[in-house]
Amino acid sequence: MEELDRKPKTSDDDHVDELLNRDxxxxxxxxxxxxxxxxxxxxxxxxxxxxxxxEPEFMLEFRLNAYRDWLKMTEPEWAHVNYEKVDYQSISxxxxxxxxxxPKSLDEVDPELLATYxxxxxxxxxxxxxxxxxxxxxxxxxxxxxxxxVATTFKETLNEAGVIFCPISEACREHPELxxxxxxxxxxxxxxxxxxxxxxxxxxxxFVYIPEGVRCPMELSTYFRINAxxxxxxxxxIIIADKGSYVSYLEGCTAPMRDENQLHAAVVELVALDxxxxxxxxxxxxxxxxxxxxxxxxxxxxxxxxxxGVNSKVSWxxxxxxxxxxxxxxxxxxxxxxSVGEFYSVAVTNKRQxxxxxTKMIHVGKNTRSTVISKGISAGRSNNxxxxxxxxxxxxxxxxxxxxxxxxxxxxxxxxxxxxxIEGKNPTAQVExxxxxxxxxxxxxxxxxxxxxxxxxxxxxxxxGFCKEVMKNLPMEFAxxxxxxxxxxxxxxxx
Amino acid sequence: xxxxAENTLPHQGxxxxxxxxxxHPEAPAWLTELRELGWSRFEMFGFPSQRAEHWKYTRVSAxxxxxxxxxxxxxxxxxxxxxxxxxxxxxxxxxxxVNGVVRDELSQLPSVNGYIGSFADLLRNDPDRVRAFLGAxxxxxxxxxxxRNxxxxxxxxxxxxxxxxxxxxxxxxxxxxxxxxLHVVHLYTSAGSMPRNLFLLGQCADAKVVEWQLSLGDxxxxxxxxxxxxxxxxxxxxxxxVQNFNNQSWFIESVxxxxxxxxxxxxxxxxxxxxxxxxDTLVDLKAPGSETHLNGxxxxxxxxxxxxxxRIRHQAADCISRQLYKGVADKRGRGVFNGRVEVARDAQRTxxxxxxxxxxxxxxxxxxxxxxxxxxxxxxxxxxGSTIGQLDQTAMFYLRSRGLAKEQAEAILTWAFxxxxxxxxxxxxxxxxxxxALAERLPGGDKIRSLDSDLEAGE
Numbered sequence: 001m002e003e004l005d006r007k008p009k010t011s012d013d014d015h016v017d018e019l020l021n022r023d024x025x026x027x028x029x030x031x032x033x034x035x036x037x038x039x040x041x042x043x044x045x046x047x048x049x050x051x052x053x054x055e056p057e058f059m060l061e062f063r064l065n066a067y068r069d070w071l072k073m074t075e076p077e078w079a080h081v082n083y084e085k086v087d088y089q090s091i092s093x094x095x096x097x098x099x100x101x102x103p104k105s106l107d108e109v110d111p112e113l114l115a116t117y118x119x120x121x122x123x124x125x126x127x128x129x130x131x132x133x134x135x136x137x138x139x140x141x142x143x144x145x146x147x148x149x150v151a152t153t154f155k156e157t158l159n160e161a162g163v164i165f166c167p168i169s170e171a172c173r174e175h176p177e178l179x180x181x182x183x184x185x186x187x188x189x190x191x192x193x194x195x196x197x198x199x200x201x202x203x204x205x206x207f208v209y210i211p212e213g214v215r216c217p218m219e220l221s222t223y224f225r226i227n228a229x230x231x232x233x234x235x236x237x238i239i240i241a242d243k244g245s246y247v248s249y250l251e252g253c254t255a256p257m258r259d260e261n262q263l264h265a266a267v268v269e270l271v272a273l274d275x276x277x278x279x280x281x282x283x284x285x286x287x288x289x290x291x292x293x294x295x296x297x298x299x300x301x302x303x304x305x306x307x308x309g310v311n312s313k314v315s316w317x318x319x320x321x322x323x324x325x326x327x328x329x330x331x332x333x334x335x336x337x338x339s340v341g342e343f344y345s346v347a348v349t350n351k352r353q354x355x356x357x358x359t360k361m362i363h364v365g366k367n368t369r370s371t372v373i374s375k376g377i378s379a380g381r382s383n384n385x386x387x388x389x390x391x392x393x394x395x396x397x398x399x400x401x402x403x404x405x406x407x408x409x410x411x412x413x414x415x416x417x418x419x420x421x422i423e424g425k426n427p428t429a430q431v432e433x434x435x436x437x438x439x440x441x442x443x444x445x446x447x448x449x450x451x452x453x454x455x456x457x458x459x460x461x462x463x464x465g466f467c468k469e470v471m472k473n474l475p476m477e478f479a480x481x482x483x484x485x486x487x488x489x490x491x492x493x494x495x
Numbered sequence: 496x497x498x499x500a501e502n503t504l505p506h507q508g509x510x511x512x513x514x515x516x517x518x519h520p521e522a523p524a525w526l527t528e529l530r531e532l533g534w535s536r537f538e539m540f541g542f543p544s545q546r547a548e549h550w551k552y553t554r555v556s557a558x559x560x561x562x563x564x565x566x567x568x569x570x571x572x573x574x575x576x577x578x579x580x581x582x583x584x585x586x587x588x589x590x591x592x593v594n595g596v597v598r599d600e601l602s603q604l605p606s607v608n609g610y611i612g613s614f615a616d617l618l619r620n621d622p623d624r625v626r627a628f629l630g631a632x633x634x635x636x637x638x639x640x641x642x643r644n645x646x647x648x649x650x651x652x653x654x655x656x657x658x659x660x661x662x663x664x665x666x667x668x669x670x671x672x673x674x675x676x677l678h679v680v681h682l683y684t685s686a687g688s689m690p691r692n693l694f695l696l697g698q699c700a701d702a703k704v705v706e707w708q709l710s711l712g713d714x715x716x717x718x719x720x721x722x723x724x725x726x727x728x729x730x731x732x733x734x735x736x737v738q739n740f741n742n743q744s745w746f747i748e749s750v751x752x753x754x755x756x757x758x759x760x761x762x763x764x765x766x767x768x769x770x771x772x773x774x775d776t777l778v779d780l781k782a783p784g785s786e787t788h789l790n791g792x793x794x795x796x797x798x799x800x801x802x803x804x805x806r807i808r809h810q811a812a813d814c815i816s817r818q819l820y821k822g823v824a825d826k827r828g829r830g831v832f833n834g835r836v837e838v839a840r841d842a843q844r845t846x847x848x849x850x851x852x853x854x855x856x857x858x859x860x861x862x863x864x865x866x867x868x869x870x871x872x873x874x875x876x877x878x879x880g881s882t883i884g885q886l887d888q889t890a891m892f893y894l895r896s897r898g899l900a901k902e903q904a905e906a907i908l909t910w911a912f913x914x915x916x917x918x919x920x921x922x923x924x925x926x927x928x929x930x931x932a933l934a935e936r937l938p939g940g941d942k943i944r945s946l947d948s949d950l951e952a953g954e
Contacts, residue, residue, distance in 0.1 A: 407868075409870065412873045413840075415870060417868060417870060418866075420866060420881070423861070424855060424861065425860075427857060427860065429883070430882070430884040430885070433879075437875060438877070
């Protein structure tokens with residue numbers, strides 16, 4: 001919060017210096033005993049993961065199929081990013097904090113773990129609410145630490161509403177019919193290199209099912225934390241919104257500062273049936289590496305929503321400030337007639353970060369609509385690319401798309417790129433794409449400065465204004481955090 | 496993905512035929528070297544597969560199975576003569592090429608300080624003048640960076656370097672201005688041709704060139720052209736290109752332009768014909784104050800596939816680029832527009848705009864648009880916009896309510912849509928040709944013809 005409050009006391013040089021020198025806040029390591037599988041990947045490792053998770057037979061089969069697909073695939077190279085290739089045999093594919101029999105309630109969760117989340121500002125105590133704002137709505141949290149989910153809050157309240165919100169490993173055991181019905185239907189195992197890898201080795205993640213006609217009584221949230229060294233995190237999230245239901249889901253992530261690159265290859269599948277709506281928000285703050293590009297997370301994520309039902313709606317909102325390399329395209333397949341897809345994104349890159357991110361909107365059904373608003377901010381020596389696909393299939397009568405991508409350049413060593421793909425196959429559809437690239441306007445800056453704002457604050461103000469269209473789509477608690485993050489990510493990039 | 500593994504080489508008989516054709520024992524060593532480089536590059540690349548990013552929407556693999564041997568050069572001059580007449584160019588300054596070779600008997604060459612005429616003659620008589628430029632301009636764009644996943648026209652350019660024997664050459668000395676527009680008329684009768692054009696304008700030179708790429712007859716043609724353009728300081732070239740092959744023909748072209756200080760290149764492209772056309776327009780703004788305007792119109796009708804690629808590289812500060820490309824696709828036609836603006840780190844104060852507008856007239860037509868920006872400088876103003884839609888339904892309703900048939904209303908609105916690009920031409924003969932071409936294709940086309948002449952009469 002202090003960053004937001006600092007506008008009035010601008011001339012405080014010490015304060016600015018302190019902010020400038022501060023780095024990645026979430027970069028600490030929790031000293032906790034963990035059990036890991038030795039590095040390396042083969043069918044034995046996959047069988048072992050499946051065994052430890054006590055999964056039903058179909059899951060093992062799913063994993064092995066995915067693994068065999070993965071072996072035949074090559075890593076994609078088309079993205080506008082450069083990075084040292086990952087040695088997939090040197091990563092440990094499973095790491096879990098040592099737990100005895102799993103906690104029965106929050107009281108039994110290792111206090112060290114609770115303290116970690118406390119430190120990150122995520123309270124796992126049910127009576128507390130996020131960000132300390134009185135009267136803010138309650139948020140149910142699923143905390144994923146390395147490869148396993150360590151705690152899920154508010155389970156009972158959700159149970160009463162019929163909502164299933166649990167770690168996916170638990171869902172495999174307790175709701176196998178639902179998992180089997182939906183797993184891999186939006187992102188098939190052979191979809192792409194990283195999705196195949198994830199399907200083979202995914203360890204945990206959240207599973208959400210909202211029954212017919214239910215409006216989820218609170219925001220659902222998963223907080224991902226990579227802690228152990230030499231591990232990759234492969235989580236899988238599935239959200240199913242049955243007919244006429246609504247859910248808002250938030251996702252946050254951090255990792256310690258380490259010199260080596262760590263891989264995060266997640267898959268998120270969303271299914272919206274008739275008249276259902278899913279709002280999916282992400283604040284991504286993985287460790288971005290240092291000034292020289294050493295260390296940081298590789299964020300190679302496949303996120304896709306299938307708007308299967310008529311009048312269904314999926315909205316992706318993301319604020320991306322972290323990761324050394326980002327490769328991420330949250331997409332919507334608009335199958336149902338009148339379905340709606342939205343994508344709001346702010347991607348900030350600084351130092352040596354590289355981001356290639358955007359969305360895909362596939363219009364299949366009639367009168368489907370999509371909106372894409374993407375704001376890219378590049379600073380330092382980073383590269384920030386928007387890559388998006390709008391595809392109108394022949395049957396998408398009356399489909400409508402509006403895309404706007406704006407890029408802001410801060411500094412002369414960074415790059416901002418736009419690579420839109422637009423494919424129209426229906427004459428009644430309308431597709432519009434607009435993009436601009438510029439730097440912060442001298443006039444705006446001058447105006448702020450002569451009003452007594454420091455340069456740092458002025459830039460903060462202008463950047464927040466630039467991102468406003470996206471920020472207003474975030475749930476309130478997240479908007480506060482995201483705004484704070486924007487400030488931190490861009491520190492030191494002005495002047 | 497390894498794109499090259501899946502690229503394919505053409506039928507062996509084809510290559511052999513071309514190799515024989517271009518053997519010239521008395522050619523200078525450097526030229527033979529250049530040709531060999533072309534051969535080896537082409538054999539390395541093969542025809543690009545759709546896995547190559549810039550060929551994602553255009554499939555040329557059918558080329559490998561067809562044999563386009565070098566075209567016969569002994570053709571009926573009368574037919575070519577008639578075509579020139581029919582275009583209304585009988586009185587104009589012109590270079591006429593048939594199957595890629597300049598025919599003096601059909602041409603009317605203005606005399607200027609410099610050289611206008613056959614590229615082969617220039618090469619024979621004054622090789623040193625050409626040597627410095629030949630391939631240099633294109634090399635900047637093509638050969639230096641043979642990045643396999645990023646192949647554009649490189650394979651075809653390499654093939655052209657290996658096989659070209661003639662083309663149009665326009666070399667203007669400093670301070671020379673062409674008084675009349677120069678028409679470069681390429682006519683093709685059958686089989687394969689690989690013309691190579693070179694336009695070099697000295698300091699403060701000024702010219703208007705209209706290039707015509709047309710079929711003569713109904714035979715299938717494979718034309719693989721390269722035009723290299725170099726503009727000296729303060730030079731200006733207005734270059735219009737009309738392409739109207741028959742529906743059996745393949746047309747692949749690279750137009751590579753280097754622009755120096757305060758020089759200006761205006762390129763208008765009108766792509767009407769062919770079974771498959773792929774044109775790469777590549778412009779390098781190499782020095783401060785240089786400027787380019789590219790306008791384009793592509794009309795894939797029937798089962799045509801027309802692919803327009805542009806790439807403008809801002810390599811110096813204070814340069815300006817503007818692009819306006821419009822596409823209309825009907826029946827099962829497919830149009831591709833891929834525009835790219837690259838701004839280098841030092842190219843501060845770049846001012847760039849790209850507009851791309853498309854209309855689909857039929858349920859089976861397709862447009863694929865990819866307007867791209869790649870920017871490494873911070874003090875820039877770059878924007879692009881792209882749309883795909885249909886004819887304005889309220890405008891349709893208005894015209895229908897005035898008693899026009901549906902086809903007529905469609906024709907008028909389509910012509911109006913294209914007009915923004917068409918009206919940028921300086922030449923009545925080009926405008927008239929485009930109007931006729933559109934009128935011929937649209938069912939209600941007669942209406943635009945009569946409307947146009949009414950308007951003219953009114954004036």
